[in-house]
Amino acid sequence: MLQRNIKFPQVPGPIGVFDSGFGGLTVLRQIRELMPQYDYLYLGDNARAPYGTRSFEIVYKFTLQAVRYLFQIGCHLVILGCNTASAKALRSIQQNDLPQMDPERRVLGVIRPTAECVGLITKTRHVGIMATPGTIRSCTYDMEIAKLYPDIIVTGEACPMWVPLVENFEFNSPGADYFVEKSINRLLERDKEIDSIILGCTHYPLLQKKILRYTPQNVQLIFQGEYVAHSLQDYLFRHPEMKSRLTEGGTVRYLTTDQPEQFNQSANIFMGQPIQATRIMLE
Numbered sequence: 001m002l003q004r005n006i007k008f009p010q011v012p013g014p015i016g017v018f019d020s021g022f023g024g025l026t027v028l029r030q031i032r033e034l035m036p037q038y039d040y041l042y043l044g045d046n047a048r049a050p051y052g053t054r055s056f057e058i059v060y061k062f063t064l065q066a067v068r069y070l071f072q073i074g075c076h077l078v079i080l081g082c083n084t085a086s087a088k089a090l091r092s093i094q095q096n097d098l099p100q101m102d103p104e105r106r107v108l109g110v111i112r113p114t115a116e117c118v119g120l121i122t123k124t125r126h127v128g129i130m131a132t133p134g135t136i137r138s139c140t141y142d143m144e145i146a147k148l149y150p151d152i153i154v155t156g157e158a159c160p161m162w163v164p165l166v167e168n169f170e171f172n173s174p175g176a177d178y179f180v181e182k183s184i185n186r187l188l189e190r191d192k193e194i195d196s197i198i199l200g201c202t203h204y205p206l207l208q209k210k211i212l213r214y215t216p217q218n219v220q221l222i223f224q225g226e227y228v229a230h231s232l233q234d235y236l237f238r239h240p241e242m243k244s245r246l247t248e249g250g251t252v253r254y255l256t257t258d259q260p261e262q263f264n265q266s267a268n269i270f271m272g273q274p275i276q277a278t279r280i281m282l283e
Helices: 024-034 056-072 083-088 090-101 111-121 133-138 140-148 162-167 174-190 204-214 224-238 260-271
Strands: 015-019 040-044 077-080 106-108 126-131 153-158 196-199 220-223 252-256 277-279
Touching (some): 015 024, 015 056, 024 040, 024 260, 056 083, 056 090, 083 090, 083 133, 083 140, 111 196, 126 133, 133 153, 140 153, 153 174, 162 204, 174 204, 252 260
Parallel strands (some): 015 040, 015 077, 040 252, 077 106, 252 277
């Protein structure tokens, strides 16, 4: 746990977006499209990715290191663009660490905004979750949806191969077809009344074409980026005190814990434009 005497910069700074790897770039892209006026700082812990199979303790430790680093370099608001980090670390950081680090700073996740939207989308009140094994095991989506919509039945399906397919540039390969179709069929076989599926990993938009191919037309797919972006916009509208702590230069910087050249190659695909990242160390 962090000590109260750590001093962070008090001048306005960028919005921080953190992910274990590249998936959070899909969230950053949607946020920037909706709110291009702000400055952004993206941090990918690529050297220690993926987080999906790691323990709660390790994910919490790594995520807290990243949040502390982003605070130290000027961020007042950090978005965890990683479902695994949101599931395994967000609540502990919000409740236990922020009051000691700086009670005026905020860390937000991607699960709550996604859970909030499902009640307006599903008609059968049967919802599927497709995510990493760590996110599924955490049952965070189940709990968040139950708080908001107790009548909704949630079925989760772990997709351990989907993130590796994306991170190894195999998302357009025949192998991707096999694993995507297999996971979707398995989920829908477990509950044939599912009419909405939350894609609970920010890597999954790169598999969108194949996911659409194997999902029945009567099933609504819920990609997170758009909902997270609108939720953040609403949050800033409701919290002008946080908005005043954000700089508005329209810039974005990229940081990675791995080799920048490798990060740039993958990030170019996620962002649709050339990326130049800087390497940093987390501890």
